[in-house]
Amino acid sequence: MITVPTDERGVTFLDDVVKETPGGERITHCMQCGSCGGSCPNGPEMDHTPRELIALIRAGQRERVLASNTMWCCVSCYACTSRCPQDIPVTDIMYALKRMSLREGLAKTDAPALARTFTGLLDKYGRSFEFGLASRFYLFNRPLAMLKMGPLGLSMFTRGRMALIPTKIRQLDQLQLIIRKARELGASS
Amino acid sequence: MKYAYYPGCSLERSSVAYDVSVREVADALGIELVEIDDWNCCGATEYFSQDELVACSVVARNLSLVDPELDQLIASCAACYLNLKKTDRLMVEHPDLNAKVNEALAAGGLSYPAGRVRVRHLLDVIHSDVGEAAIREKVLRPLTHLRVAPYYGCQVVRPFGDFDNPEYPMKLDELFGWLGADVVDYPAKTHCCSGHMTQISEVQAFELIRRLLQSAVDRRADMILCMCPMCQLNLDAYQRRVNGYFKTDFRMPIVFFTQVMGLGLGIAADRLGFGKEIVPAMPVLEDKLGPGALESVA
Numbered sequence: 001m002i003t004v005p006t007d008e009r010g011v012t013f014l015d016d017v018v019k020e021t022p023g024g025e026r027i028t029h030c031m032q033c034g035s036c037g038g039s040c041p042n043g044p045e046m047d048h049t050p051r052e053l054i055a056l057i058r059a060g061q062r063e064r065v066l067a068s069n070t071m072w073c074c075v076s077c078y079a080c081t082s083r084c085p086q087d088i089p090v091t092d093i094m095y096a097l098k099r100m101s102l103r104e105g106l107a108k109t110d111a112p113a114l115a116r117t118f119t120g121l122l123d124k125y126g127r128s129f130e131f132g133l134a135s136r137f138y139l140f141n142r143p144l145a146m147l148k149m150g151p152l153g154l155s156m157f158t159r160g161r162m163a164l165i166p167t168k169i170r171q172l173d174q175l176q177l178i179i180r181k182a183r184e185l186g187a188s189s
Numbered sequence: 190m191k192y193a194y195y196p197g198c199s200l201e202r203s204s205v206a207y208d209v210s211v212r213e214v215a216d217a218l219g220i221e222l223v224e225i226d227d228w229n230c231c232g233a234t235e236y237f238s239q240d241e242l243v244a245c246s247v248v249a250r251n252l253s254l255v256d257p258e259l260d261q262l263i264a265s266c267a268a269c270y271l272n273l274k275k276t277d278r279l280m281v282e283h284p285d286l287n288a289k290v291n292e293a294l295a296a297g298g299l300s301y302p303a304g305r306v307r308v309r310h311l312l313d314v315i316h317s318d319v320g321e322a323a324i325r326e327k328v329l330r331p332l333t334h335l336r337v338a339p340y341y342g343c344q345v346v347r348p349f350g351d352f353d354n355p356e357y358p359m360k361l362d363e364l365f366g367w368l369g370a371d372v373v374d375y376p377a378k379t380h381c382c383s384g385h386m387t388q389i390s391e392v393q394a395f396e397l398i399r400r401l402l403q404s405a406v407d408r409r410a411d412m413i414l415c416m417c418p419m420c421q422l423n424l425d426a427y428q429r430r431v432n433g434y435f436k437t438d439f440r441m442p443i444v445f446f447t448q449v450m451g452l453g454l455g456i457a458a459d460r461l462g463f464g465k466e467i468v469p470a471m472p473v474l475e476d477k478l479g480p481g482a483l484e485s486v487a
Contacts, residue, residue, distance in 0.1 A: 041381035075384030077343035098238040118235040128198040174297035181296035186242035
């Protein structure tokens with residue numbers, strides 16, 4: 001009998017992905033039609049299309065999947081989800097893979113840094129802060145690219161479309177308590 | 190008509206033109222917007238990439254802060270709309286997640302019964318609740334001869350949006366028909382603007398933006414109408430760099446649908462956020478709509 005590898009807990013990679021994705025059990029209905037990859041605007045940038053990734057998940061190829069750039073190229077346009085004839089929540093699977101790849105330290109792009117910088121500012125102010133996001137992300141991750149972004153930033157700034165100081169919500173404490181609690185609950189499940 | 194309103198962070202600053210024009214248009218149409226007090230950022234795509242429970246809890250705080258007398262919430266930003274709608278749906282469909290989100294909310298003294306608030310996009314409310322007859326009646330400056338490309342983007346119509354076709358939506362097309370505009374059949378109307386791909390692979394992002402601009406040029410559109418801050422930003426602010434990269438000469442104004450709709454309702458351009466766009470829209474509007482096109486119509 002051919003079997004898919006399990007880990008020391010006796011679960012397959014597929015089990016983990018299904019558990020991490022709301023509605024993830026639909027993944028076993030994938031018939032490899034490729035509608036997802038064909039609908040994806042960023043397919044050309046991906047080292048595996050979503051269809052391939054689903055096959056790799058089912059084959060138990062944990063590291064290949066979690067080290068792939070595929071999910072980090074997903075911009076959440078939901079074209080795949082909307083078109084999947086088997087109702088697989090492909091975009092949500094991409095989110096699940098991003099989270100698993102971060103937890104297991106396998107992410108290879110600087111997209112996670114962008115995500116962390118964004119939510120770090122949200123945690124601190126309760127609102128997003130575009131100037132803070134752009135300046136921090138570029139300074140720490142792509143200092144040279146900052147030069148190219150300069151004119152764009154300036155044209156936004158001169159039209160009053162970029163603030164240099166963040167907006168804070170009033171009940172920041174409340175939001176931070178909620179975030180802390182959610183983080184605890186997520187970690188313990 | 191009274192609704193709760195969630196503007197979202199982009200509308201505070203980078204898309205302030207959307208915010209002011211939404212409020213002007215709502216006012217003209219008799220839609221009362223009750224802004225959620227002390228709302229927080231919806232987390233965009235970035236929290237769902239890291240921690241689903243935190244992502245949902247951050248969004249649910251906003252849902253829990255909706256005025257208890259109101260059960261409908263309008264969002265105008267596509268990403269906020271999607272996150273609000275998605276979180277509510279996840280909470281309804283997954284009791285375990287719902288319990289945890291409410292436990293997190295309780296740490297801040299809040300709660301949210303899943304499904305209590307119906308999240309709606311502004312376009313849906315304008316199209317369905319105000320409707321054709323009332324809008325036609327309020328047109329003070331028909332947008333005759335203005336060729337607009339209606340651009341829906343991704344997140345309003347897919348997959349949680351429930352008011353239009355996800356592949357080829359028509360509500361924005363119809364609305365601008367009522368306003369008298371010359372609405373072009375825009376085949377790229379639900380194509381991706383590249384989202385945050387500009388920060389991941391610029392060249393790939395530039396190509397997606399180029400296709401959207403070229404498709405509008407091919408249909409001889411005067412401007413592209415957006416309903417998402419990210420779409421507007423990518424097509425407008427990156428247009429010069431796209432031109433530099435492909436040696437093209439796009440000069441396509443990218444504006445929010447509410448700005449142009451406001452003109453149709455007779456509101457002056459200076460109250461609709463015109464001039465915030467990087468590729469100027471006002472010269473085109475004056476050229477197409479005639480002298481006085483930017484002034485208010487009493």
